[in-house]
Amino acid sequence: MKISELGEFGLIGLLADIVDRTKNPRDISWQRLLIGIGDDAAAWQGDSSIQLATTDSLIQDTHFDLNITTWEELGWKAIAVNLSDISAMGGIPIFALISLALPGELETGCISGLYQGMAQIANQFGVAIVGGNIASASKTMITVTVLGSLESKSALTRSAAVPGDQVAVTGYLGLSAAGLKMLKQKLSFDAETSQLLRRAHLQPIPRIKEGQVLLRHEVRAAIDISDGLIADLTHICKASKVSAKINKDSVPIHPILQSNFKSDCQQLALSGGEDYELLFTASSQVINQIKQAISCPVTVIGEITEGTPGQVTLSDAAGKSIPWQQGGWEHFKSKT
Numbered sequence: 001m002k003i004s005e006l007g008e009f010g011l012i013g014l015l016a017d018i019v020d021r022t023k024n025p026r027d028i029s030w031q032r033l034l035i036g037i038g039d040d041a042a043a044w045q046g047d048s049s050i051q052l053a054t055t056d057s058l059i060q061d062t063h064f065d066l067n068i069t070t071w072e073e074l075g076w077k078a079i080a081v082n083l084s085d086i087s088a089m090g091g092i093p094i095f096a097l098i099s100l101a102l103p104g105e106l107e108t109g110c111i112s113g114l115y116q117g118m119a120q121i122a123n124q125f126g127v128a129i130v131g132g133n134i135a136s137a138s139k140t141m142i143t144v145t146v147l148g149s150l151e152s153k154s155a156l157t158r159s160a161a162v163p164g165d166q167v168a169v170t171g172y173l174g175l176s177a178a179g180l181k182m183l184k185q186k187l188s189f190d191a192e193t194s195q196l197l198r199r200a201h202l203q204p205i206p207r208i209k210e211g212q213v214l215l216r217h218e219v220r221a222a223i224d225i226s227d228g229l230i231a232d233l234t235h236i237c238k239a240s241k242v243s244a245k246i247n248k249d250s251v252p253i254h255p256i257l258q259s260n261f262k263s264d265c266q267q268l269a270l271s272g273g274e275d276y277e278l279l280f281t282a283s284s285q286v287i288n289q290i291k292q293a294i295s296c297p298v299t300v301i302g303e304i305t306e307g308t309p310g311q312v313t314l315s316d317a318a319g320k321s322i323p324w325q326q327g328g329w330e331h332f333k334s335k336t
Helices: 008-022 028-032 071-087 108-124 175-185 191-202 208-216 229-240 255-260 265-271 284-293
Strands: 033-035 042-045 050-059 092-102 128-136 141-149 166-170 221-224 243-247 278-282 298-305 312-315
Touching: 028 033, 028 042, 050 071, 071 092, 071 108, 071 141, 071 191, 071 208, 071 221, 092 108, 092 208, 108 128, 166 284, 175 191, 175 255, 175 265, 191 255, 208 278, 208 284, 221 229, 229 243, 229 265, 229 278, 229 312, 255 265, 278 284, 284 298
Parallel strands: 092 128, 243 312
Antiparallel strands: 033 042, 042 050, 050 141, 092 141, 166 278, 166 298, 221 278, 243 298
16 A cells, blocks of 8 residues: 555554554553653653653645745744644643755855744743754755643643534634735735734644643543644544534634634635644533633634544534535655
8 A cells, every 4th residue: 555545644643553563562662651642742751850852844846835935934943843743732842953954056145044933933932952853855844843831730732622512722723825826826914914924834832831731631532633624623523432412603713813714714724734732622511711811812613422432523603514524644655
């Protein structure tokens, strides 16, 4: 079977199975491991607290287009997507390692700009860039690893949703996908709209403090929205062995998106991806407490139900089921 036939998540499952079958449970590393392959970050018991680690790669012409992004913006985003994984576990990011594969003809000023962008967001969130690796390649490839920790004795995970939980999201959805559409199609908007959409796609703000608030209020299930709302909720449902129902009319869409992308704003919000908002499940009482504890919008969009693991159904405000072709990003299979 080819990787393209297996798909990204099938491949992850294959690799996780190999690792699990070949591990030595007597090793201290495995005894300390709390969360392994399959969540937003790995977690293990350190000497004094739970430690976290996540890594992500950005590859030229697959994840970024140098015709529509500056090197500073690219540096910012490369760090941001990893910080978002730490936020999805309720963690505190601490250290970052950067590995670069670069064409030899690339100007050094480009990499200076890249690191300026990395330093800006790292400093904003108290993260120290402490090393990495450099190699030559035909295209630019950036791999970032972020290490962090938890103040709590547990982490937010994808596998803790239970029937009866409400499903909620922070912020607004679809802005990043709209920003990408604007940049690729060279769409023209007023200065405020253009700046909002550009920043949403190229300089997202990870919800670090918000993730910690979720954990303090005893939320257990969460994920950051990187692949798209429906796709990422499917990840939670599969890991938790539950189903979910979403009211499409409850999904929070920014007014700028509604006025400038009228015909497809809902598609962008449901499956656009790369918003890096937090998607989580909890009781209505807990969600009401969270709404009072954080400054960004928190919107209930549905509920967790019993049923086929991984199944997400969409309905309107009247409860009528709506056919929906699941979108979202997936390596090897994605057409979005």
